[in-house]
Amino acid sequence: MKIGLRHIRYFIAVADELHFRRAAVQLGVAQPALSRAIQHLEQELEVVLFDRSNRNVRITDAGRRFLDGCKGIMNSVEHTIEDARRVHHGQIGNLRIGYTDMAIAGVLPTLLKAFQVQEPRIVLQPHHDVTSRQLQKLDEGVLDIGCVTGPINRSGFEQLPIQSEKLICVVYESHRLADRRSIHLEELAHEDFVHGPTKDWEHFYSYLIPLCRKSGFIPSIVQEAYNSAGILGLVACGMGVTVLTESSRKTLPNGLVPLELDGVTERLQTVALWKTDTMTGSKSLFIDYLCRKSREDGGVS
Known part of the structure; x- marks a missing residue:
């Protein structure tokens, strides 16, 4: 069946205007070309879409049913085109x-x-x-x-x-430093630390280890957990202390105390x-x- 979008557009224009000359002006085509296109459409469909007389044009029942479907087709095409443009511009x-x-x-x-x-x-x-x-x-x-x-x-x-964050120390509530608001990093020199595995946390350690070295020690990591939640959970069990970023304050389990690190100006x-x-x-x-x-x-x- 040789029907294209052009035929559908032409048909919708005639159905809306119910006048071939006005529809031709709306479409910017010659009226004879429009008439031939509608005739071709009717031949392909094997239905009469319009009753024509010298005075008026009337759409048939078959034409009304066809019009509903054609408007759906054109809406779908327009949405598809718009979606393609949005994808091109990254909006989908x-x-x-x-x-x-x-x-x-x-x-x-x-x-x-x-x-x-x-x-x-x-x-x-x-x-x-x-x-x-x-x-x-x-x-x-x-x-x-x-x-x-x-x-x-x-x-x-x-x-x-x-994002740029300060580093803080987190200890369990019965820890010897828990009643302090802030400490110096060197006060942790002899503490057991809880942290992430060296391989996975290497970028975090590129901050922590140089800071500890400046304070005269290398942290003794005795327990490891994959993420911050696991690390804080182990600290809450009393297995050691940790140094994390200040955003960890938002998710501290019960029984943990955050401490400021005096003199540490580096931010992660x-x-x-x-x-x-x-x-x-x-x-x-x-x-x-x-x-x-x-x-x-x-x-x-």
């Missing part, structure tokens, strides 16, 4: 975003929520993982953007700081990280959004 699609414990406990939820309001047709797919594994997944194309402990110096990647930075050779529309939109938020907020603090 999926965005796979990695995050660390520090990122999700800090500013990231607010950023994602505001972006979702701005771009509701982009599906956000957050994935929790440590920095080292996020870097691997970014290399493999499993993630679009990572929110990792930075800064990261890697060829082919760009980054944007999204979380950065959004992405590969520059795999830019999609939705990824570009999210990066533009992060850059705009950074300018509006005056950067991270």
